[in-house]
Amino acid sequence: MNTLIGLLIIAVGSFGQSSSYVPIKKVKDWSWESFWLTQGIFAWLVFPLLGALLAVPAGSSLIQIISTDTSAALKAMFFGVLWGVGGLTFGLSMRFLGVALGQSIALGTCAAFGTLIPAIMGGTDLFHGKGLILLIGVCIMLAGITIIGFAGSLRAKNMSEEDKKKAIKDFALTKGLFVALLAGVMSACFALGLEAGEPLTVEGVNELFKTLPATFLATCGGFLTNAIYCLYQNFRNKSFKDYAKTSVLTNNLLFCALAGILWYSQFFGFSMGKSFLVPGSVMLAFSWCILMSLNITFSNVWGILLKEWKGVSKVTIFVLITGLSVLIFSLIFPNL
Secondary structure, eight states: OHHHHHHHHHHHHHHHHHHTHHHHTTOOSOOHHHHHHHHHHIIIIIHHHHHHHHTOOTTOOHHHHHHTTHHHHHHHHHHHHHHHHHHHHHHHHHHHHHHHHHHHHHHHHHHHHHHHHHHHHTTOOTTSHHHHHHHHHHHHHHHHHHHHHHHHHHHHHHSOHHHHHHHSTTOOHHHHHHHHHHHHHHHTHHHHHHHHTTTOOOTTOOGGGTTHHHHHHHHHHHHHHHHHHHHHHHHHTTOGGGGGOHHHHHHHHHHHHHHHHHHHHHHHHHHHHHTTSOTTOHHHHTHHHHHHHHHHHHHHHHHHHTTTTTTOOHHHHHHHHHHHHHHHHHHHGGGO
């Protein structure tokens, strides 16, 4: 029962993350770098800080938690900086491939690396016992991603250039695939940041929010990477004037804040959901993969709702549904 509760909580957070790119479509008259930096302030600084404060027990402070292991804190932030590269290119993958295919490729790669690397670093034998179950689960998930990717290639073949641009303004399959794969590999560093930040705790910390201080440090590192790039693009494209457009400022801030809290909800739910999973279990080790798989599933649902798959053949839709079914099976496989 506790495992089911944990999975449901993770699913709710995942749905929030997969919905986070919808409010961005409501941002008006801003360049990409302006809205990406602004939503990042909310997604990677404001809401993670508020979440981390929930982990602080009475009589303590967030600074005390972070200072319990300075080395762990610095590692968490360093992996966050690397993850920031993934977050940056993740946004570009949405731009070139759309919400459905872009998130599927990037998050699939992120899920595999983010699950297996911590397991290997922890000394898990991936060819026997629980380690083998973990490896098979990841392989099933990657099979689902491959099928979804194939559906994306079928969509590209079936759609005219005009239809592609109508559904996804800057559609570019080859460039998008490269960017999405890079985003996935670098985004996996977030899982490493959470692993590195595990020692950051003090007596009395609520188990539901235990990982949120490490999450905050990782997102701070990611914000640094993204802020440098976005401010450079603001300078290069002379787009600093975006922030002075008072006619759209309130609208854009509201939708960027909404996108930010939806994006952060995945890690808020992830922290709470993990606390219901059995310590040392395969499900706990597979939890990162579960989060990413759910993100992919929900992102493709949004892709359908946003008509990114409009006009494709029935065969393409069948392939897409098959891929999503394999993904869903990968979620329950470790618990069978």
